[in-house]
Amino acid sequence: MAIIRAIRGMKDILPPETSRWQWVETKARETFERYGYREVRLPVLEKTELFARSIGSDTDIVAKEMYTFTDRRGDSLTLRPEATAQVVRACLENGLMKAPGVKKLYLMGPMFRYERPQKGRYRQFHQINCEALGSDAPELDAEVILMLVDLLGQLGIKDLRLLINSLGCPECTVDFKAQLKLFLAAQEGWCDDCRRRLDTNPLRVLDCKSQHCQSLLVGSPTMEDSLCEDCSRHYKRVQFLLDGVGVAYEKKPHLVRGLDYYTRTAFEVTAAGLGAQDSVAGGGRYNGLVKDLGGPDIPGIGFGIGEERIIELLQSDYNKESQLKVFLAAIGNRAQEEAFSILQDLRKAGISAVMDFENKSLKSQLKIADKLEAKVAIILGDQELEKRVVGIRPLRDFVLIQEGGKYNLVEIKEKQFVGQVFQQEEIGLESLIDHLSITYFKT
Numbered sequence: 001m002a003i004i005r006a007i008r009g010m011k012d013i014l015p016p017e018t019s020r021w022q023w024v025e026t027k028a029r030e031t032f033e034r035y036g037y038r039e040v041r042l043p044v045l046e047k048t049e050l051f052a053r054s055i056g057s058d059t060d061i062v063a064k065e066m067y068t069f070t071d072r073r074g075d076s077l078t079l080r081p082e083a084t085a086q087v088v089r090a091c092l093e094n095g096l097m098k099a100p101g102v103k104k105l106y107l108m109g110p111m112f113r114y115e116r117p118q119k120g121r122y123r124q125f126h127q128i129n130c131e132a133l134g135s136d137a138p139e140l141d142a143e144v145i146l147m148l149v150d151l152l153g154q155l156g157i158k159d160l161r162l163l164i165n166s167l168g169c170p171e172c173t174v175d176f177k178a179q180l181k182l183f184l185a186a187q188e189g190w191c192d193d194c195r196r197r198l199d200t201n202p203l204r205v206l207d208c209k210s211q212h213c214q215s216l217l218v219g220s221p222t223m224e225d226s227l228c229e230d231c232s233r234h235y236k237r238v239q240f241l242l243d244g245v246g247v248a249y250e251k252k253p254h255l256v257r258g259l260d261y262y263t264r265t266a267f268e269v270t271a272a273g274l275g276a277q278d279s280v281a282g283g284g285r286y287n288g289l290v291k292d293l294g295g296p297d298i299p300g301i302g303f304g305i306g307e308e309r310i311i312e313l314l315q316s317d318y319n320k321e322s323q324l325k326v327f328l329a330a331i332g333n334r335a336q337e338e339a340f341s342i343l344q345d346l347r348k349a350g351i352s353a354v355m356d357f358e359n360k361s362l363k364s365q366l367k368i369a370d371k372l373e374a375k376v377a378i379i380l381g382d383q384e385l386e387k388r389v390v391g392i393r394p395l396r397d398f399v400l401i402q403e404g405g406k407y408n409l410v411e412i413k414e415k416q417f418v419g420q421v422f423q424q425e426e427i428g429l430e431s432l433i434d435h436l437s438i439t440y441f442k443t
């Protein structure tokens with residue numbers, strides 16, 4: 001019988017890759033909390049109306065990509081394609097908007113879009129989102145962008161480009177839309193979607209994915225030229241603040257983003273090495289969204305990071321804190337018995353450790369240890385038991401060296417390492433835990 005496979009565009013995330021995900025999420029949590037953000041966890045299902053009303057009916061997301069279905073009661077529900085609208089919904093519903101000051105929230109989790117799957121583009125993907133509600137100050141825009149850049153830097157992601165634009169307010173977009181419509185109407189050859197958007201929502205043409213449409217846009221009017229005085233001042237101040245803290249950016253006049261709720265600052269971060277789907281994060285201000293969703297007139301700004309794309313970009317030497325430290329290889333019944341309690345002592349000392357209970361040969365056990373990517377194997381056989389010692393053997397990327405008469409575990413970093421290396425160290429059972437904690441793993 002054939003096995004049942006996962007749905008196209010939805011992938012399983014398995015070890016050892018999961019440790020990368022955990023590491024990224026931990027870094028994100030630590031960073032956001034340093035800037036005063038707190039976590040929210042919200043349902044993956046929402047009423048369809050929430051997304052239709054906020055993201056915009058002309059966007060690709062709402063027009064083509066939502067996983068929408070009718071439930072048993074006949075209500076139209078949608079698997080969330082993004083998180084901003086639902087964060088606003090949750091704040092309104094739970095009275096969070098009433099709290100004084102800026103509401104700073106973050107959310108991590110799966111999003112769903114029925115797009116054509118390709119490298120870096122999935123139908124279930126994961127986002128790390130931050131939303132700050134309650135201030136229109138350009139300082140907040142700069143801080144949000146800075147926090148994103150800070151996190152990406154800590155994750156060691158290189159060759160990034162930060163693109164920014166201002167989409168103005170509803171007043172200045174009236175003028176811009178009129179100018180843009182004239183420009184668009186004077187060109188021929190737009191795709192079917194864009195022909196429709198010419199009338200309904202000309203800004204969406206700027207975001208069209210067709211290469212041909214993009215080529216027709218050369219020389220089109222830019223939003224920056226149509227910004228009202230307030231929006232222009234706001235945009236300049238954001239740039240001034242970013243310059244002040246040394247965050248490099250490029251102005252991209254056609255950046256409109258794929259969702260209709262944006263006003264004023266919009267931004268995107270792209271990375272080299274991702275191919276066609278090179279946007280690792282995107283965000284911006286959404287000053288009208290809370291009101292559009294039935295709340296008070298409260299401005300907001302935020303961003304969403306594509307987690308799959310971040311994972312793809314992680315350097316191979318990303319932090320290995322979560323790597324399994326010890327594989328305890330016990331050979332023979334007596335050794336297996338003794339090892340069972342050593343295993344527990346190791347864990348109590350904060351050292352991650354596993355053993356195999358099948359009493360296999362040393363060779364087979366070391367194979368398992370290698371597969372699990374453990375840092376060291378601790379070997380306990382009859383001989384060792386007799387002498388009340390164990391052997392410590394470095395695995396994979398590690399070697400033992402001698403420093404000041406003592407052995408120490410070091411990582412072989414591609415040929416950088418020179419000097420005598422040792423295959424195994426023997427140490428008394430009584431001092432094993434202290435030795436591992438102090439010298440090897442510094443727990």
Ligand code: HAM
Nearest residue numbers: 082084121122125279280281282283284302303304306
């Ligand atoms: P977005 O640009 O649609 O913005 O998505 C943000 C990020 O999610 C993208 O830059 C990309 O890295 C990732 N992403 C989007 N679609 C896919 C996909 N099909 N497969 C893999 N990754 C994907 C938003 O969703 C806004 N809600 C962000 C925001 C928050 N704006 C303000 N606050």
